[in-house]
Amino acid sequence: FKLFDDNNDDLISIEEIRLFYQNYTSEFKIFRDQQHQKEVIDIFLKEFFPINDDAIQQRELNFDGFYKILQRNPNALQSLYLISVPDQDREEENELMWYQRFWSYIINNANRLVFLGIYILITIGLIIYVSLYRIYIVKNNTVWQIIAHVSGTLVNYNYAVAVTLMLKQIMSVLRRIHSLSLIIPIDDHIDAHRLVGTALFVSAIVHSLGHCINFATHTEVNSWSQSMFTTAAGIGWVAHSATITGDILFLLLLIMFICSLQFIRQRTGFYLLFQYTHYLFWPMFILLIIHAPSFWKWAIGPTTLLFFEKLYLLKRYLPKHGRTKLKSVRIENDNILTLVIERPQRFKFRTGNYINICFPKIAKMEWHPFTISSSPKRQDIRISIMKKKNWTKKVYDYFYGCLTKRAYLTAITIDGADNHSNDNLRNILLSKEITFLANDPDADIWIEGPFSTCTSHVFNSEHVVLIGAGIGVTPSISALDSLTQRVQNHRCVCVSCNANSYNYTQISKQQPKKVDFFWINREIETFSCFRDILEEIENAQENYLNIMAATRNNSTEP
Ligand SMILES: Cc1cc2nc3c(=O)[nH]c(=O)nc-3n(C[C@H](O)[C@H](O)[C@H](O)COP(=O)(O)OP(=O)(O)OC[C@H]3O[C@@H](n4cnc5c(N)ncnc54)[C@H](O)[C@@H]3O)c2cc1C
Structure with a gap:
């Protein structure tokens, strides 16, 4: 909305949207033809300023109207993903003299x-x-x-x-x-x-x-x-x-x-x-x-x-340190698997650490590194694997095979051997999650490590900027999860009114004070991979802010 609202009057007009798209499309060769450019811009305009039943086109939108249109109209929302914002910081940086850049x-x-x-x-x-x-x-x-x-x-x-x-x-x-x-x-x-x-x-x-x-x-x-x-x-x-x-x-x-x-x-x-x-x-x-x-x-x-x-x-070959079992595997999409691993008794790790893993059933001598995306405060170890061309592909295919096999077996157990095309089978395949029993031979996994990475610095800075691309977001997810868990640890019940609250004195002593999180993906579906953890983080944050606001309004000390 701010991008469109050129004159900052909290309203966006047809002219402002036209101007915005004119500037935007002029960057592309395919829009050199003015007529073509105008046609495309008119299509965008119709999305935001539809003509009503009386053939009147609205000329201005406030934020609520804009938001409603985006909610109703997935095409308009989709078109916003395509917008790139000029990199103002870079322009400013270019203005620096060479010796200033050298010095910095x-x-x-x-x-x-x-x-x-x-x-x-x-x-x-x-x-x-x-x-x-x-x-x-x-x-x-x-x-x-x-x-x-x-x-x-x-x-x-x-x-x-x-x-x-x-x-x-x-x-x-x-x-x-x-x-x-x-x-x-x-x-x-x-x-x-x-x-x-x-x-x-x-x-x-x-x-x-x-x-x-x-x-x-x-x-x-x-x-x-x-x-x-x-x-x-x-x-x-x-x-x-x-x-x-x-x-x-x-x-x-x-x-x-x-x-x-x-x-x-x-x-x-x-x-x-x-x-x-x-x-x-x-x-x-x-x-x-x-x-x-x-x-x-x-x-x-x-x-x-x-x-x-x-x-x-x-x-890594000892049961208390590295020889462990999978608890579950979820097939996130055509490329990504999420593994939840039982944490060996003596296995300790820190935020953003990575481990080497080996599936003895797939290749006994091959160990591959993966970042732990869960917080150390959690009971289990969670990693996400993106399918590449060799070992990771074998792992993906192996668990996809396990899922199909289990779905068929469950269908047989529940509904009889001759009926595979039933709801149970479909539900298991749709849920795309395999849960393993304690002694399941398919669940064997060996882990080595943990090894540290630069993510461990997040607790030493006041303002942290986390940037992840594709599956490379895993260290950032781990950091976000840990930060949330840390705040959750300071939850308490108010002694005077029994209401849920937080120990603000302790929280205010913690670093970081602010986190910016950027996650860039080629495909929009990839955003769904860490949906549950991200939702949990978002809910925890909202809960925290609500309680803080309520505490402030009541002006009672927690
Ligand atoms: C510290 C670290 C953390 C990582 N965390 C994750 C993660 O959380 N999620 C994720 O999906 N991927 C992660 N990776 C990448 C992952 O380890 C590789 O994608 C995987 O090992 C590729 O195996 P492959 O046989 O299918 O690869 P191939 O298809 O043969 O090759 C694909 C690429 O992976 C590289 N690669 C192959 N084997 C290894 C290996 N043993 N160690 C390092 N690089 C290798 C190759 O150089 C090549 O560039 C991480 C890598 C490192 C170094």
């Missing part, structure tokens, strides 16, 4: 830049230190040997950083310490891992090239190939094997690097290739210990921590 970039990314700066400074420090050490202390090194040693040290350094960045349990702990999470850019740890991994690969290439060229230019006794592919060069602290382990390491690293590139990692059906080639990390660790005498000093700390993290995650 620095301010917004200060902690990232500091950490990047520290990483670069250490790299430069190592380059200088190893070069000087090789030139003045070891002496007699060729330029290519110095290059090989400098880059070898950088391989060690980048290895230690890359492994540290993937210590997910430690990252979760750091995230929980608010003061640290403000300083350390924890949410960037995977991006940083990619950057450092690339630096490691480049260092390894330079290291190998250094040795290759050195063998080609400075070896008189052995041929180049002998030096490169046998122990003839006599390098290495374990049986002179540095050249052979170096060759194998280079090959493994090359495979790992190529399979980690985005075009493989994010390609449908290729994720497992990325995942399995990353397991080459363990043989590489052993080979690196044999290959380079000082590697263990860099690697021992991060690798030990990683090893213990992996060991700790094995609890």
